[in-house]
Amino acid sequence: MGYPVMFQIEDIYYPALSAVGVPVISLLPFLSLTVNLLAIVILSRGNCGLSKCISRYLLGMAAADLLVVITDLILTRVGGIYFPDSFLFITPVCRPIKYLGYAATVVSVWLTVAFTFDRFVAICCENLKTKYCTEKMAAAVIGTVSVLGCLESVPWYFIYQPYLIIDNVPRYCVFKLNFRTSPVWAAFELFHLILTPCVPFFLILLLNFVTVRRILAASRVRRGLRGRSNGENHKDSEMENRKKSIILLFSISGSFILLWVTQVVNNIYRRMTDTRYYNSYTDPRYITESTSVMLQLLSSCTNTCIYVLTQAKFREELKNAVKYPFNLIVKLVKS
Numbered sequence: 001m002g003y004p005v006m007f008q009i010e011d012i013y014y015p016a017l018s019a020v021g022v023p024v025i026s027l028l029p030f031l032s033l034t035v036n037l038l039a040i041v042i043l044s045r046g047n048c049g050l051s052k053c054i055s056r057y058l059l060g061m062a063a064a065d066l067l068v069v070i071t072d073l074i075l076t077r078v079g080g081i082y083f084p085d086s087f088l089f090i091t092p093v094c095r096p097i098k099y100l101g102y103a104a105t106v107v108s109v110w111l112t113v114a115f116t117f118d119r120f121v122a123i124c125c126e127n128l129k130t131k132y133c134t135e136k137m138a139a140a141v142i143g144t145v146s147v148l149g150c151l152e153s154v155p156w157y158f159i160y161q162p163y164l165i166i167d168n169v170p171r172y173c174v175f176k177l178n179f180r181t182s183p184v185w186a187a188f189e190l191f192h193l194i195l196t197p198c199v200p201f202f203l204i205l206l207l208n209f210v211t212v213r214r215i216l217a218a219s220r221v222r223r224g225l226r227g228r229s230n231g232e233n234h235k236d237s238e239m240e241n242r243k244k245s246i247i248l249l250f251s252i253s254g255s256f257i258l259l260w261v262t263q264v265v266n267n268i269y270r271r272m273t274d275t276r277y278y279n280s281y282t283d284p285r286y287i288t289e290s291t292s293v294m295l296q297l298l299s300s301c302t303n304t305c306i307y308v309l310t311q312a313k314f315r316e317e318l319k320n321a322v323k324y325p326f327n328l329i330v331k332l333v334k335s
Contacts, residue, residue, distance in 0.1 A: 004281035006290050013294055014077040017301060036066040039307060042317045049313040054245070056138035057115040060146075061252075061303055064108035068300040072101035077297075091162040091170035098173055099157040106196045107149035108300060112256050113200045114141050119249040120207045124214045152195065155188050180276055193267045197296075201264045204253045215246060244310075251306045259299035263292040 042048065043059045050058070075097050079088045087093055118141075122133045131137075159179055162170030179185045266288050269275070278286040307314045 006281055006287055010077070010290065010294070011081050014073060014081060014297075017073060017297065036062060036069060036301075038318060038321055039303070040066065042314060042321060045317070047313065047317055048307075048311055050248075050311070051133075052135040053118065053133050053138045054115075054248070056135055056142060057111065057118060058303070058307070060138075060142040061108060061111045061115065064104050064111055064146075065300040065303060067100065067104035068108055068297070071097050071104060073297050073300070076101060089172050091160070091173055094173040095157060095160050098160060099153060102156045103150045103153035105296075105300075106153055107146050109196050109200045109256075109260075110145045110149060111142065112252065113203050114145055116204050116207045116249065116253050119245065120211050122245070123211050123218075152192070156192075159185065190271065193271070197260050197264055198267065201257065201260055204257060208250065208253055211246075211249070247310050248306070251310050252303060255302050255306060256299060259295045259302070262288070263296050266292045 039062045040059060043055050043062060046052065046055055048055065075088055076094075079086065083089075088097070118133055118138065122129050125132075159175055160173035161176045163172035163174045165171070176185075270285075270289075275285055280286070
């Protein structure tokens with residue numbers, strides 16, 4: 001049997017995702033790292049016209065996504081394709097890399113939930129808004145989610161064992177033999193799948209549904225009051241600011257839902273049918289699972305694209321950041 005088609009797709013997809021990221025297309029390798037780092041720098045400067053609370057959440061998500069790109073996408077997937085015999089796959093090295101990949105994914109997902117809940121409170125809970133939607137509270141939530149995400153992922157570190165011992169050096173990381181048979185590991189895996197991504201997926205859907213209902217009702221009331229007060233169609237600055245915040249919220253949460261839905265459905269199906277092994281690499285279930293992983297990793301590279309498309313000030317800051325080294329070179333040449 002020849003090289004499986006799914007492997008051929010992954011051999012192209014993962015390096016391409018690492019190389020170009022989203023939204024920049026370039027031939028330079030690992031440019032997605034640069035783009036994510038630029039996003040972190042720009043957001044940390046606080047010049048994007050966003051509240052400090054929102055900026056904190058976006059900064060936390062960008063940092064978590066960057067760690068996912070480094071550990072899961074580049075070191076694990078791309079490294080496995082092009083450098084399978086490198087030091088990255090010595091067991092004491094690949095084991096913490098895999099742990100960090102799980103932890104970063106959990107933190108990234110739950111920070112998306114935290115951001116969605118923050119915007120839900122800001123729009124639907126006026127009494128709680130002034131106390132909850134603050135920079136200090138955002139920092140506390142991000143710190144708590146990060147610590148809990150790292151603690152929840154600790155068992156993944158102990159699930160792996162060496163696949164081979166070469167010259168007394170343990171190599172590669174594979175699941176322990178009792179992982180598929182032990183009730184304890186089975187319970188942990190089920191708990192992990194429920195916690196990430198099933199619960200966040202449905203929480204984001206629910207919060208967005210309630211938020212949309214509240215927005216539509218408030219918009220109708222506000223238009224009616226403004227129409228009766230002056231009878232003219234003046235620009236409503238409060239509604240404009242709210243609109244920008246809503247577009248950012250729905251873009252981030254909508255992207256998460258679209259890119260994680262295959263993973264959620266596949267996890268539910270796999271647990272209901274007790275699917276543990278596949279007949280071949282052309283098995284539709286294997287193809288579905290591989291596709292769901294591709295889409296999940298893509299979700300870690302989309303937020304910068306969303307910022308660029310929805311936030312004019314972020315675009316301006318990004319342009320300035322890209323132009324800065326060239327302007328510096330021009331000044332040095334002139335001097």
